Amino acid sequence: MKNSLFLQGLKYGIPIALGYIPIAIAFGILTASEGIPLLTGMLMSLTVFAGASQFVAVNLMSLGAASGEIILTTFILNFRHFLMSASLSQRLKEDTSLTYRSMLSFGITDETFSLASVTTLEENSKLPFPFLAGLMLISFTAWNTGTWIGLFMGNILPDILQNSMGIALYVMFIGLLVPSMKTSFPILMVAIVAMLSHSAIIFIPWIPGFSAGWNIILSTMLGAFCGTLLFPKEDSNA
Amino acid sequence: MHNSLLIVLGMAVVTYIPRMLPMVLLQNIRLQPHIKRFLSFIPFAALGALIFPEILFSTETVPSSIVGASLAVLLAFYTKNLIIIVLSGILGSLLYQIFFL
Structure with a gap:
């Protein structure tokens, strides 16, 4: 077993x-x-x-x-x-x-x-x-x-x-994320906020970026934080 | 030579400690519900941040990455089989590079 x-x-x-x-x-x-x-x-x-x-x-x-x-x-x-x-x-x-x-x-x-x-x-x-x-x-x-x-x-x-x-590991991440995004609105929002904030840090010149490590930490925390703020209760299957 | 081994040792230590501390320290601590909620969102936020925008630059050209990524997104709606998704993503960008570059 x-x-x-x-x-x-x-x-x-x-x-x-x-x-x-x-x-x-x-x-x-x-x-x-x-x-x-x-x-x-x-x-x-x-x-x-x-x-x-x-x-x-x-x-x-x-x-x-x-x-x-x-x-x-x-x-x-x-x-x-x-x-x-x-x-x-x-x-x-x-x-x-x-x-x-x-x-x-x-x-x-x-x-x-x-x-x-x-x-x-x-x-x-x-x-x-x-x-x-x-x-x-x-x-x-x-x-x-x-x-x-x-x-x-x-x-x-x-x-x-x-x-x-x-591209292998990135598309694997897609395979891990999409099923959860499909079934849970909070997860969908959390992932989108993280993607958008990471893109903003990287692409918008007047938003200060840090090292690659901190950029990922910041956008991850921002995504999870928005999720906690907007969907504090566990009533949807997140 | 000697120096580079010492660097590796230092890298190993500073990588292991942040990996280990929360796992070991949070074992029997009752976390507040909103902290738990925050931690439960971390995987999905991390996935989002890890995927985008880096995936665009993961193959030789942006278009070939977009082709592979789109194929994977499409397939991920129908299957949870990661091998299929990974292989189709690779194949998508490979075919694009063969035919359009």
Whole structure:
């Protein structure tokens, strides 16, 4: 029974794994081509496990940026996981041990978090440890496998396919969001406010933007805040 | 060489701590209803912010991204199967690049 939950997690994670591999390959290629030690690239995927920040870090390293600057940038870029961790903590089975919780937190990414959040397993609405462990493990494995492929073998995918696969995780997000937007008006509004505010920060010149990390945090909080303000009660199925 | 490994270590620490703290600290704390409500909206707000506008720049050209994204939105109305949605999004932008670029 525990085993089947773990397998279910692995299975649910397949789309994430599919999306991670080409991006991780690109990360490996970039790392190798910037002349950064292969060991550094491997360890980064093993211990940081956060896509965008790894690209930025490799870029900054190749520009010879100071260590402190690279670490601070990583912190800012990845701080959005703080919000996600807080949200996911409420979806986790209450009796999950502290050890299990601290293990699972390592696997929180934009993708594992969103997929877990919209998942309701039949038996109850709270998520059990083995399911999340399976989901995160397959994603983590794909990320690291892709990194090694990129580092040691270069681009094994044709360029045009590698380019098109850049959209994979975004369309997966669409697949996660649309069903909930269809059935819940509050969720529809929350997502639209977040999209519009993120676009406003990026496209309207007189609205001050921050780093990519803060832009996402700000628009996410704005969306969730408007939702809480406009739809404070849980009477619709949000 | 040595330096870059230390940077990775620092990155790992500052990435892990924000991921871990809420998960561990909010375990047995009773949150106020409106905080809970706020947290329950976070996934959908995050999805919105993560998708748009970045999806426009996720492939070689904006039009090929729009084609892939539109196909995915359309399919997402009919199926929850993520593999189908992901593959169709990739295929949509791939076909656009093959035929129009």
